[in-house]
Amino acid sequence: MKSVQPEVFLVARPEIDYDQLAAYLSEVGGEKWLEKLDRGDLDSDALNLAEFAGRLCYRSWEPGLNPNVVRVRTDQDKYLQNILASAHGSVLEHVSFSFVLHNVSRVFSHEVVRHRPGVAISQESLRFVRLADIPFWFPDWALADAELMKRSTALLEQMEEFQRWMAGHFGLDEEGVPFHEKKHKTSFMRRFAPDGVATGLLWTANIRTLRHTIEARTDPGAEEEIRLVFGKIAELMRAEAPALFSDYEITDGAWIPKWRKV
Ligand SMILES: Cc1cc2nc3c(=O)[nH]c(=O)nc-3n(C[C@H](O)[C@H](O)[C@H](O)COP(=O)(O)OP(=O)(O)OC[C@H]3O[C@@H](n4cnc5c(N)ncnc54)[C@H](O)[C@@H]3O)c2cc1C
Numbered sequence: 001m002k003s004v005q006p007e008v009f010l011v012a013r014p015e016i017d018y019d020q021l022a023a024y025l026s027e028v029g030g031e032k033w034l035e036k037l038d039r040g041d042l043d044s045d046a047l048n049l050a051e052f053a054g055r056l057c058y059r060s061w062e063p064g065l066n067p068n069v070v071r072v073r074t075d076q077d078k079y080l081q082n083i084l085a086s087a088h089g090s091v092l093e094h095v096s097f098s099f100v101l102h103n104v105s106r107v108f109s110h111e112v113v114r115h116r117p118g119v120a121i122s123q124e125s126l127r128f129v130r131l132a133d134i135p136f137w138f139p140d141w142a143l144a145d146a147e148l149m150k151r152s153t154a155l156l157e158q159m160e161e162f163q164r165w166m167a168g169h170f171g172l173d174e175e176g177v178p179f180h181e182k183k184h185k186t187s188f189m190r191r192f193a194p195d196g197v198a199t200g201l202l203w204t205a206n207i208r209t210l211r212h213t214i215e216a217r218t219d220p221g222a223e224e225e226i227r228l229v230f231g232k233i234a235e236l237m238r239a240e241a242p243a244l245f246s247d248y249e250i251t252d253g254a255w256i257p258k259w260r261k262v
Contacts, residue, residue, distance in 0.1 A: 001156040002135040004103040004198045006225060008232040012098035012204070013240065016045045021052065030061030036074075046095045046241045050207065051076055053091035054083050080243040089262035092207035093118060097240065099205075101229060103135060103198040108225050110195075111217075118209030123201040126190040127183050130172070131163050135198035139224060162192055207244055210237055211262060214248075218255040227253060 018034075025031050033055065059066040073079045083091060096118075101108070109123060134156050142148055170185045171177060205213065214237070216222065217230035234255045238245040247258035 001153055001160060002133050004135045004137055006104045006108070006137055006198075006229050006232075007102040008229060008236065009100040009102060010097060010236050010240070011100050011202070014045045014049050014095055014097075016048055016052075025061065028059065028061070029065050030055070030059075033061040044241060046097075046207070047076060047080060047243055049095050050083065050091055050241075050244065051079055053094045054079065054088060057088075057091070077243045081247070084244065084247060084259040084262050087259070087262045089208045092211070092244065092262065093209075094206070095241070096204055096206045097210070097237070099203050099233060099236075100200060101203050102200045103137060104200065104229060105137065105196045105198055105225060107195045107223065108229065109199070109201060111223060111226050112201075112203065112213075115205075115209065115213050115216075118206040120204040121201055124199045126193070126197075126199065127187040130167065130182075130186045131160075131190060131193055131197065134160050134163070134193055136194075136196055137198055137225065156194070159192060159194065163189055166192075207237075207241065208262060211244070211257060214245075214255050215257055215260065218253055220252065220254050231255070 022031070022034055025034050055061055055072075058069060060069050060072045063069055063071050073082065083089075098120075101112075113121060136156055138149070138152075142152075166185070166189050167173065172182050172185060210233070214230055214234045217226045218234060219227075222230075231253055234245070234248070238248070248255045249258070250256075
């Protein structure tokens with residue numbers, strides 16, 4: 001039995017093509033906004049993309065381009081806070097991040113897949129990937145319980161032994177076994193792994209979804225592993241896009257936003 005920890009790797013973030021952005025802005029007379037780049041004001045592609053999406057809606061690159069707009073917010077933090085405050089959440093859907101959620105259990109994955117809009121998921125297939133051992137996360141309170149650990153480790157070792165026995169019994173490593181047969185039996189064998197078996201997935205979500213799922217899944221009523229993982233995601237996002245994640249108040253691991261349901 002391999003004892004593991006759930007981990008989060010932020011593997012992809014938005015990247016703007018500023019030449020194309022400039023070409024578009026020169027079409028609509030919005031070059032001034034881009035000039036802010038020279039002052040180093042705009043240094044996050046994620047935040048820039050959200051601001052760009054919002055300004056495109058009102059042609060608010062600068063006052064007067066739209067005769068209805070006589071003044072514009074110039075500070076990006078304030079601009080994005082107004083997006084949150086006014087629940088103009090659709091502009092945040094353009095900004096997506098991809099996370100490898102490593103050593104998370106099937107308990108976790110059953111729950112995370114319930115969040116539907118704004119996400120993409122690719123999960124390790126236990127039809128294809130045979131379980132040679134059963135990686136497993138124990139929270140600290142469980143690790144501190146000697147009798148619980150003795151019994152659960154013995155149970156997991158017995159399950160691992162059964163996996164190995166089945167692989168031998170089905171002859172999966174013998175010469176010439178067709179892949180479809182391996183897949184068929186591997187899929188059967190996974191039924192004898194616990195829900196807590198650690199596995200992994202690539203999870204992509206846009207900022208609107210991230211804000212909602214961070215709130216829901218760090219709530220004290222949420223399951224402890226998903227709370228742990230979404231706490232890590234929240235920390236990463238606050239560093240990546242502070243203007244869109246600094247309204248949260250953190251109380252006992254619960255991330256409570258000032259602006260809900262954008
Ligand atoms: C603490 C906790 C306990 C839970 N316990 C259980 C449980 O016991 N059993 C169980 O089955 N589930 C449970 N869930 C899952 C929960 O019911 C939701 O399915 C899950 O959290 C997904 O969130 P969401 O509904 O906000 O949807 P998401 O897919 O995250 O969607 C985001 C938002 O988009 C809107 N939306 C999305 N789809 C629709 C739609 N089809 N129609 C209308 N609006 C939509 C809603 O406003 C929704 O909040 C629990 C969740 C939490 C956080």
